[in-house]
Amino acid sequence: MRNRLLIGTTLALMAGWLLPVLTRVAAQAPASPAYRAPRTPDGKPNLNGIWQTMNTANWNIEPHPAGPSPARELGAAGAVPAGLGIVDGGEIPYLPAARKKQQENYANRLKLDPEIKCYLPGVPRATYQGMPFQIIQSTKHIMLIHEFAGAVRTIYMTDQTEAPADSWMGWSNGRWEGETLVVDTKGFNDLSWLDRAGNFHSDALHVVERFTPRSAETITYDVTLEDSKVFSRPWKMSMPLYKHVERNAQILEFRCVEFVEDLLYGHLRKQPAK
Amino acid sequence: MKRTVFGVVAAVLLAAAASAAQTPSAKQTRPYKAPRTADGQPDLQGFWTNSTYTPLERPDGVTKAIYTPEEAEAAIKLAVQRESAQTEPGTTADVHYDFSQFGLDRSQSLFVRNLRTSLIVDPPNGKIPPLTEEGKRRTAQRAEDAKKLGGRWDSAESNQLDDRCLIMAGPGPPMMDAAYNSNYQIVQPPGVVMILTEMIHDVRIVTLDGRPQPDAKVRQWMGVSRGRWEGETLVVETTNFNGKNPFRGSDENMKVIERFTRLSDDTIEYKFTIDDPTMWTRPWSAESAMKKTVGPIFEHACHEGNFGLYNTLVGARLEEKRQAEEALKKGSK
Amino acid sequence: MRHRTRSFMRGGAVALVLALAATISIAGQTQSAAPAAPKAAPANAAAGKAYKAPRTPDGQPDLQGFWTNSTYVPLERPNGVTKEFYTPAEAEAAIKAAAERESEQTEPGTTADVHYDFSQFGLDRSQSKFAMNLRTSLIVDPADGKIPPVNAQGQKRAQERAAARKSAGGQYDAVENMPIGSRCIIMGGAGPPLQNAGYNANYQIVQSPGYVMILTEMIHDVRIIPLDDRPQPPSQVRQWVGLSRGRWEGDTLVVETTNFNGKNAFRGASENMKVTERFTRTADDAISYKFTVEDPTTWDRSWTADAPLVKTEGPIFEFACHETNYGIANILAGARADEKKVAEQKKGSN
Numbered sequence: 001m002r003n004r005l006l007i008g009t010t011l012a013l014m015a016g017w018l019l020p021v022l023t024r025v026a027a028q029a030p031a032s033p034a035y036r037a038p039r040t041p042d043g044k045p046n047l048n049g050i051w052q053t054m055n056t057a058n059w060n061i062e063p064h065p066a067g068p069s070p071a072r073e074l075g076a077a078g079a080v081p082a083g084l085g086i087v088d089g090g091e092i093p094y095l096p097a098a099r100k101k102q103q104e105n106y107a108n109r110l111k112l113d114p115e116i117k118c119y120l121p122g123v124p125r126a127t128y129q130g131m132p133f134q135i136i137q138s139t140k141h142i143m144l145i146h147e148f149a150g151a152v153r154t155i156y157m158t159d160q161t162e163a164p165a166d167s168w169m170g171w172s173n174g175r176w177e178g179e180t181l182v183v184d185t186k187g188f189n190d191l192s193w194l195d196r197a198g199n200f201h202s203d204a205l206h207v208v209e210r211f212t213p214r215s216a217e218t219i220t221y222d223v224t225l226e227d228s229k230v231f232s233r234p235w236k237m238s239m240p241l242y243k244h245v246e247r248n249a250q251i252l253e254f255r256c257v258e259f260v261e262d263l264l265y266g267h268l269r270k271q272p273a274k
Numbered sequence: 275m276k277r278t279v280f281g282v283v284a285a286v287l288l289a290a291a292a293s294a295a296q297t298p299s300a301k302q303t304r305p306y307k308a309p310r311t312a313d314g315q316p317d318l319q320g321f322w323t324n325s326t327y328t329p330l331e332r333p334d335g336v337t338k339a340i341y342t343p344e345e346a347e348a349a350i351k352l353a354v355q356r357e358s359a360q361t362e363p364g365t366t367a368d369v370h371y372d373f374s375q376f377g378l379d380r381s382q383s384l385f386v387r388n389l390r391t392s393l394i395v396d397p398p399n400g401k402i403p404p405l406t407e408e409g410k411r412r413t414a415q416r417a418e419d420a421k422k423l424g425g426r427w428d429s430a431e432s433n434q435l436d437d438r439c440l441i442m443a444g445p446g447p448p449m450m451d452a453a454y455n456s457n458y459q460i461v462q463p464p465g466v467v468m469i470l471t472e473m474i475h476d477v478r479i480v481t482l483d484g485r486p487q488p489d490a491k492v493r494q495w496m497g498v499s500r501g502r503w504e505g506e507t508l509v510v511e512t513t514n515f516n517g518k519n520p521f522r523g524s525d526e527n528m529k530v531i532e533r534f535t536r537l538s539d540d541t542i543e544y545k546f547t548i549d550d551p552t553m554w555t556r557p558w559s560a561e562s563a564m565k566k567t568v569g570p571i572f573e574h575a576c577h578e579g580n581f582g583l584y585n586t587l588v589g590a591r592l593e594e595k596r597q598a599e600e601a602l603k604k605g606s607k
Numbered sequence: 608m609r610h611r612t613r614s615f616m617r618g619g620a621v622a623l624v625l626a627l628a629a630t631i632s633i634a635g636q637t638q639s640a641a642p643a644a645p646k647a648a649p650a651n652a653a654a655g656k657a658y659k660a661p662r663t664p665d666g667q668p669d670l671q672g673f674w675t676n677s678t679y680v681p682l683e684r685p686n687g688v689t690k691e692f693y694t695p696a697e698a699e700a701a702i703k704a705a706a707e708r709e710s711e712q713t714e715p716g717t718t719a720d721v722h723y724d725f726s727q728f729g730l731d732r733s734q735s736k737f738a739m740n741l742r743t744s745l746i747v748d749p750a751d752g753k754i755p756p757v758n759a760q761g762q763k764r765a766q767e768r769a770a771a772r773k774s775a776g777g778q779y780d781a782v783e784n785m786p787i788g789s790r791c792i793i794m795g796g797a798g799p800p801l802q803n804a805g806y807n808a809n810y811q812i813v814q815s816p817g818y819v820m821i822l823t824e825m826i827h828d829v830r831i832i833p834l835d836d837r838p839q840p841p842s843q844v845r846q847w848v849g850l851s852r853g854r855w856e857g858d859t860l861v862v863e864t865t866n867f868n869g870k871n872a873f874r875g876a877s878e879n880m881k882v883t884e885r886f887t888r889t890a891d892d893a894i895s896y897k898f899t900v901e902d903p904t905t906w907d908r909s910w911t912a913d914a915p916l917v918k919t920e921g922p923i924f925e926f927a928c929h930e931t932n933y934g935i936a937n938i939l940a941g942a943r944a945d946e947k948k949v950a951e952q953k954k955g956s957n
Contacts, residue, residue: 043664084488090491119927119930136813139664145829150827152822154811
């Protein structure tokens, strides 16, 4: 009786342990032969739709506990939720001086975070910033239209050139590798951040993103970043993109310039005569 | 291992048999096998209480590990008398919760009877082991930091964690008697054991899929718990504490190992081991039990109704103002 | 019948566009802003025969590419002009006069010199591709080429707006008093309706199944127009560019836009404005763009304009207006410094 119980329990435990492990491993793997996305009329994997991430990366891409808001008035509404992090290995491989700079950024984030000033978010922050974006896919161009500040990314699939000048959102050239859209972006300025915790880059940033459909409503989004002025080696991050499936989903305006004018220029307001 | 199990079972069953308030559980002639949940976990679900009169550490002057039933009763009676001692209305001493008046004291609810003189079973003297050198240093540092915060009524932050409605003794881990409302609800969907502690609606979701502990930078008040079944026993390991809620002086390096085993329809054996090498010279362990109680569990919206903290601080500030004004008057004479 | 005639006219105008645009863009390579005289050029082979646009992979008429609506034709017919079309010579003269005005040089060191010298940076219309048009106004209806008169409600609103502006103080008193474009919130090119932005009047159209996306260069404004039958958006959701819904009527994309927030009054319109745009590809390098504006709380009748788009070269560069808006900060700081100087002088003279 006891032996059978032991065997039964062991088998149950093994099943209970193995199955979730296998599922987890499969979920983290890039496009396996398992899922083949429906095609657009021109024969490419169809990435059209409105997408959004569900994680705390915009607060801090490294693992982090929950914490208070730097803006006292917002109380819990502006506080930071905990996150297990999206950086492969848990830690960004900063050069020592760069890690110091990140810490200074963090200490002064209320003043320095470009997101607060409604500046264009850069890449890949725009992806996980917490607002939806729409992928508009045609043969020559794949557009990523972000709700935050109406930020725009044009991915050139043909007529590819080098970045003509530095910009906030970089200059993106794309190609298909089987089921995966590979986007290679350079030509960044050094003014955007990677999150609200002061993680940053220089104008040497080079980002390679891989969008791989993993189911009808999810995409695996893998990113490799390198920046010889800031990081000691290339490093990766990964997360799912979730599709908006509600009827009539659409990107709405988040024209935030108006919302920050008082913050930026209020001190230049004419004061009433004393 | 077998001997310890038998010892606890014996202690608990003896206590159950001796207690008038308890329905004697059926005398078992072979180990109890808990019913199963839909996904085959031993079923721990239901409403439970760990309310007990047994202290964590053996009282000074007591040397034995187990009371006789009469001694146990006497100890309980003494504690009950202390709890329900009435104070003189209109005096400062009367400004406190009269638990017994609202039926909140332990004796008016279900509690776990135990012949043990302490919950701690290891070290055998029933006491928390000595501190390490680092442990002593940290304890002293903590005391100094607390002093810097000023008097208890100087600010919200200088108050106790429970008065601030941050966290109470019930959730742990390890889960301790909360003094009142010491209630839990366990729910087990596939792959997870959820433990809800009534105060302060704290929930631990214990995953059973073998995932690793998170990065050391992720720290929580209740740490992060990972569970697995070893036969009939749920073993839960918790690390990643943030150290802000020291358990008997523990720090952020504490690791708690809990063991839940259903002994009967109305009893779960609850054992825990504390391993915090920066604080104590050795790990230490305790044994208790959880008894089935009557649900449901009510919402405990502590912070939302925390007039106490607010009024206490207002009163302290007014008192200071009054004293300052009086000093001014005296000074101007 | 009449429709077909107009389409021929349009075709003819496009032929002219091709001929003149080619001429003008060649002339634009030089420093001189004055365009060369139009040369007779072979008419577009498509003229006289209805052009059929290629299809996108999902079967929509293909409007994709880079387009500009830069033009010298004003929205309203100039005072003193009564006819609907110039002769080619008259059109050339009008353009020449406008181009000369644009490239007029100011005396360095004077206050008048503190402005953008568009021609110096090649930003003026004549140095870029523009849509040539013999019309004397973009407005084709009413027949007089002018916006209809504002009705009583519209006038009242205009007065209220003027009063509000007055009580807000001088233009340099606060950022909110400055023009919306200077604040980098939105510029005319985005519309709708799409207006000539003055420079960088560029658009990119990309189509995917069920959507037409129009990117306006300044200020990287995007309208994503759904083509399904989703309901009108709720009235509480209001946007600077309103909310657009599109459908194909044959080869014409019809886009209706409502839900404006009223903060960017187009020629005095209110938040009740409704804009209907019609995009039809008329040649490989031209799109007919017509728009109708309705707002019964401002005008007692609708009005319609015809403002063609011509193909231009990509790509479109990022226009990070707000991120480098030193202009606003410096102007306000300057105004505050001026006031301080005046105040100190007053004190000094007391």
